[in-house]
Amino acid sequence: MTEFSSLRREVADACRVLAGRGLSDGILGHVSLRIDDRRLLVRCRGPEERGLAATTAADIRLVDLDGDAAGPGELSTGWTVPNELPLHTEVLRSRPEVASVVHAHPPSVVAADLAGIAIRPIVGAFDIPGTRLAQGSVPVYPRGVLIRNRRLAAEMLLALGDRPVVILRGHGLTSTGPGVAAAVLRAISVDVIATLSLRIVAAGGILADLPAEDLAELPDLGDAFTTSTAWRHELARLDRNLSS
Numbered sequence: 290m291t292e293f294s295s296l297r298r299e300v301a302d303a304c305r306v307l308a309g310r311g312l313s314d315g316i317l318g319h320v321s322l323r324i325d326d327r328r329l330l331v332r333c334r335g336p337e338e339r340g341l342a343a344t345t346a347a348d349i350r351l352v353d354l355d356g357d358a359a360g361p362g363e364l365s366t367g368w369t370v371p372n373e374l375p376l377h378t379e380v381l382r383s384r385p386e387v388a389s390v391v392h393a394h395p396p397s398v399v400a401a402d403l404a405g406i407a408i409r410p411i412v413g414a415f416d417i418p419g420t421r422l423a424q425g426s427v428p429v430y431p432r433g434v435l436i437r438n439r440r441l442a443a444e445m446l447l448a449l450g451d452r453p454v455v456i457l458r459g460h461g462l463t464s465t466g467p468g469v470a471a472a473v474l475r476a477i478s479v480d481v482i483a484t485l486s487l488r489i490v491a492a493g494g495i496l497a498d499l500p501a502e503d504l505a506e507l508p509d510l511g512d513a514f515t516t517s518t519a520w521r522h523e524l525a526r527l528d529r530n531l532s533s
Contacts, residue, residue: 292360293330296322297346300330303391303469306523308342312393312480313461316340321377322469323388324351328359331377336367354378372437379442380449380465387465389472394461401483402429402456406490408482413499417507418515419478424504427479428452433459454479470520477523 303320307313318341321331332341333350351359356374358364371377377390401408408427410420430448434441436457445463449455453475454464462479466472486496 293324293351294346296324296330297349299469300332300349301344301346302524302527303389303473304332304341304344304348305527306473307391307393307476308340308344309527310477310480310523312395312476313341314394314396318391318393318461319371319373319377320392320469320473321381321390323381327353329354329377329381331370331374333364333371334369354382372435375439375442376436376445376463379439379446380463383446384465386467389466389469391464391466391472391476392461393464393476395476395480395483397484397487398456398462398480399459401486402458404487404490406483406486406496408456408479409486409496410499410504411482411486411489411496413503413507416478416481417510418474419482420499420504420507422453422475422478423482425452427454427456429456429458431458433457468516470516470523473523474516474519 300320300322304318307318316338319332321329323329328351330349330351332344332348335348350363350368352363352370353359356370364370373392376392380387380390408423410423412420428448428450430445432444436442436445445455445457449463453466454462456462462476464472464476466475489496
């Protein structure tokens with residue numbers, strides 16, 4: 290399977306970044322990337338499943354929106370699409386501007402939501418893209434179900450609306466983006482804010498949104514910095530962890 294080899298590596302790297310950041314532990318979580326109107330690359334489960342942190346390009350398979358193989362050998366014996374593939378495909382069917390979908394299980398995001406703590410713009414220059422994302426709100430899909438069919442995925446999509454990320458109650462989150470890097474980085478930002486929120490509340494603090502005048506002062510640093518450079522950092526971080 291040499292077709293789309295560089296894109297397969299990109300999706301595999303994204304899976305490993307999620308695991309390295311603690312957003313998905315063990316064998317849970319998956320990342321997809323749109324190829325065209327009918328096909329996507331997605332992390333699938335093989336006969337020697339080793340978990341998200343061990344994802345390689347060989348784990349990334351080309352399938353169609355119905356979950357069928359979109360090329361020879363893509364779903365050969367022992368390979369299956371994720372149970373929650375509809376979570377990806379319904380977003381891709383309905384949101385043409387989305388190229389990548391991330392599904393992860395960040396414990397801090399789940400805990401904060403169950404504690405009634407919303408993702409709010411509590412920080413400023415600490416994480417400008419995350420602050421902007423939180424400022425626009427992060428909606429919640431209020432059912433802790435496995436999103437294994439189009440009906441449940443449609444419910445999640447209704448909760449997501451036109452936002453880039455939706456929290457799945459008692460479950461995790463779904464993050465979207467125009468590319469793999471943006472979708473993963475958005476998930477990381479939500480996780481960071483959730484973690485900070487839990488720490489603040491545990492320390493007896495009170496969460497407060499950044500003042501409007503401070504929000505207005507936050508610059509747009511551009512995709513070259515907030516996405517491309519940040520993504521290179523995440524990949525370098527993986528390399529450091531592997532060599533330590």
